[in-house]
Amino acid sequence: MGIRVLLGRESRNVPLLRRVETVAALSAEEREALLRVPMSVRDLPPRTDILCEGERPETCCVVLSGYAIRYKIGAEGDRHIIAFHVPGDIPDLQSLHLAVMDHTLASLTGMTAGLIAHRDLHDLNLRYPRLAGALWRLTLVDAAVFREWIVNLGHRDALSRTAHFLCEMHTRLASVGLGNGDAIELPISQTDLADALGVSAVHMNRTLQELRARKLIESNGRMIMARDWSALAALGEFDPAYLHITPHERADPA
Amino acid sequence: MGIRVLLGRESRNVPLLRRVETVAALSAEEREALLRVPMSVRDLPPRTDILCEGERPETCCVVLSGYAIRYKIGAEGDRHIIAFHVPGDIPDLQSLHLAVMDHTLASLTGMTAGLIAHRDLHDLNLRYPRLAGALWRLTLVDAAVFREWIVNLGHRDALSRTAHFLCEMHTRLASVGLGNGDAIELPISQTDLADALGVSAVHMNRTLQELRARKLIESNGRMIMARDWSALAALGEFDPAYLHITPHERADPA
DNA sequence: CGCAACATTGACAACTCTCAACCAATGTGG
DNA sequence: CCACATTGGTTGAGAGTTGTCAATGTTGCG
The missing domain is CATH 2.60.120.10 (Jelly Rolls)
Structure with a gap:
């Protein structure tokens, strides 16, 4: 103080x-x-x-x-x-x-x-x-x-990897009260996404196009808006358990 | 007790x-x-x-x-x-x-x-x-x-990924007093290695063959013996700093 | 207007996967 | 002792995914 x-x-x-x-x-x-x-x-x-x-x-x-x-x-x-x-x-x-x-x-x-x-x-x-x-x-x-990222990078292709990432960010944002209801807006450049998901920027671009084509996301400029969460979760094999966001679960002794 | x-x-x-x-x-x-x-x-x-x-x-x-x-x-x-x-x-x-x-x-x-x-x-x-x-x-x-595994899986190909893994295991074993001097022996099946490094078992096999051909490792059966640590470290971009094995470094206040 | 950063495209190469065998070592039952 | 099953290693061929290079849009901003 x-x-x-x-x-x-x-x-x-x-x-x-x-x-x-x-x-x-x-x-x-x-x-x-x-x-x-x-x-x-x-x-x-x-x-x-x-x-x-x-x-x-x-x-x-x-x-x-x-x-x-x-x-x-x-x-x-x-x-x-x-x-x-x-x-x-x-x-x-x-x-x-x-x-x-x-x-x-x-x-x-x-x-x-x-x-x-x-x-x-x-x-x-x-x-x-x-x-x-x-x-x-x-x-x-x-x-x-x-x-979970290790699994994501090691065992999923670019498409489901990206889907998984979007689901994670959505869940984490929502858990602290952010996130505009159903759709998140991620102000992330494709280059940044590529560096995170372990693909080239070119391939990242094509992957996002594929997600758009499947109506799973929308994206204009550097905003990505998710469209269909359940489909994204299925594609990315997303299960939020690993985030351990359960306020009342504690391992500590009483 | x-x-x-x-x-x-x-x-x-x-x-x-x-x-x-x-x-x-x-x-x-x-x-x-x-x-x-x-x-x-x-x-x-x-x-x-x-x-x-x-x-x-x-x-x-x-x-x-x-x-x-x-x-x-x-x-x-x-x-x-x-x-x-x-x-x-x-x-x-x-x-x-x-x-x-x-x-x-x-x-x-x-x-x-x-x-x-x-x-x-x-x-x-x-x-x-x-x-x-x-x-x-x-x-x-x-x-x-x-x-470090995230970087390894996301940004290195199978060959340097494997090299990096071997270096890590060697360093960790040595840090607790195991490891037979210069060469470690890993009793790991190629299938297990493949599941860890995010490649198919077939490709794991070929990757190991390549490492053998380059005289970086020896392997018979399910034993892998490293041959040339400095070359492996260079190939895998291995820097042990991330293992934080420095007995006298502490963040805690005195 | 023109720069700068980012997004997009096409063509081609490289890496890795899958499938489908086959081989080698080991262990078990007859 | 051998036949056999099992596991793990090895190989070849073809396909799929992803990377690289290079060029072209597009957008925002000074």
């Missing part, structure tokens, strides 16, 4: 609270503690690196609005997008216990980020063990998403 | 200790506490499911000898191997905070497993916060490996 930091109390970190509550039930006290964590807010332009591979951050970064991505750069300078993040996510929560970044965190769209000091999070964890469990759980859900 | 459980004190969970110490420095007291955790030991035949998707385990499973795998079953019954685990690993550590399994854990080879009750681990975590941090860290390294 320093001078130049903005207090969460001002409802800035509501997205974070909402996210945490998708994976764990909190007591009033814990909720209050989470909202009270000092957070400094920063606005970022699109496509800006926030934290680079090799760095040793001393803060964690909450996505408050917009999209973030994590990526690695290959030997020949090619970019591999590892994850997309929506408001409420803490894309670098792992830095709390993994000192050096093994990938880069960046904004994808214009984005506002909330920075929380590691020290404050460690304090929170010591004071509220169940909150610590909830944060741990967030990192485990992160890993669960990675597992 | 019940009657029918075997005490770790009997040096059964030394592999676990060794693994934990590859990611965090422990005090004598913490080391002692870890060794003292009650653990029941079980021998498993090859290819046996230990924990299935959908289950809600109340124990965690330490690999004491042999190899374990984690996999998901696709819609058409196809198996996707997500991870390989070597002695010292706790493949289902995430179950501590993620109640329901989103994949299956199984033995790959003959294997001996040590089961630790969630309750005992939670106790340990409350009593020794730094040990809790170390376990959290283990799950984060798990996730870091997933991230």
Whole structure:
């Protein structure tokens, strides 16, 4: 609660609270503690690196609005997008216990980020063990998403891979109260999508055309709007279980 | 310390200790506490499911000898191997905070497993916060490996993908004191490898032949012996940084 | 207007898959 | 001891998916 930091109390970190509550039930006290964590807010332009591979951050970064991505750069300078993040996510929560970044965190769209000091999070964890469990759980859900991406990349073709991706983003956005009802709008360029789904930009384009032709999505410019969720889910073999968004399920002992 | 459980004190969970110490420095007291955790030991035949998707385990499973795998079953019954685990690993550590399994854990080879009750681990975590941090860290390294696999599957062809996999296994085995010096022996069938690397069994076979032709590996029967690590690492763009095996690096505050 | 970034297209090459055999090692029952 | 089944490795041929290259639209913006 320093001078130049903005207090969460001002409802800035509501997205974070909402996210945490998708994976764990909190007591009033814990909720209050989470909202009270000092957070400094920063606005970022699109496509800006926030934290680079090799760095040793001393803060964690909450996505408050917009999209973030994590990526690695290959030997020949090619970019591999590892994850997309929506408001409420803490894309670098792992830095709390993994000192050096093994990938880069960046904004994808214009984005506002909330920075929380590691020290404050460690304090929170010591004071509220169940909150610590909830944060741990967030990192485990992160890993669960990675597992599903491994299956997606290793065993599905470009078409169903893309369908699966769209379903995941829709579900995640909806779980934190975003998502315009039935159709999401993803402001993602085809090149970005291609780097995430492990296909060439040309093939990404053709894949999207195929999805359009099948009336599963609409897309104009860099917006993708889903049209037929159940068909997309079937095509992508999408089962949201791996997202573990069940507020009342907890492994912790009472 | 019940009657029918075997005490770790009997040096059964030394592999676990060794693994934990590859990611965090422990005090004598913490080391002692870890060794003292009650653990029941079980021998498993090859290819046996230990924990299935959908289950809600109340124990965690330490690999004491042999190899374990984690996999998901696709819609058409196809198996996707997500991870390989070597002695010292706790493949289902995430179950501590993620109640329901989103994949299956199984033995790959003959294997001996040590089961630790969630309750005992939670106790340990409350009593020794730094040990809790170390376990959290283990799950984060798990996730870091997933991230690298995403890059491997999404952006490398079968040849360099396989090279990368071999380098990872070698490094992980060596980090816990296994691995016969320069060459590892992987008792993995080509079919299993294929399911892990996202290629068909036929193509896996041809890929291995190519690696053999290039004098990078030797393989007879179901043993794969690496021949030229530096060439494999170059081919697979392997950089062990993502394994975070640096005993003295810690993000935790002093 | 003209640049810049992104989307789209066509043609061709490369990678990987599937199918369908066949071979080799191992283990079991007669 | 051999016949046989089973598992896993190997091979060839043809097809399908995806990548690359290069060019052409299209859109937004200074």
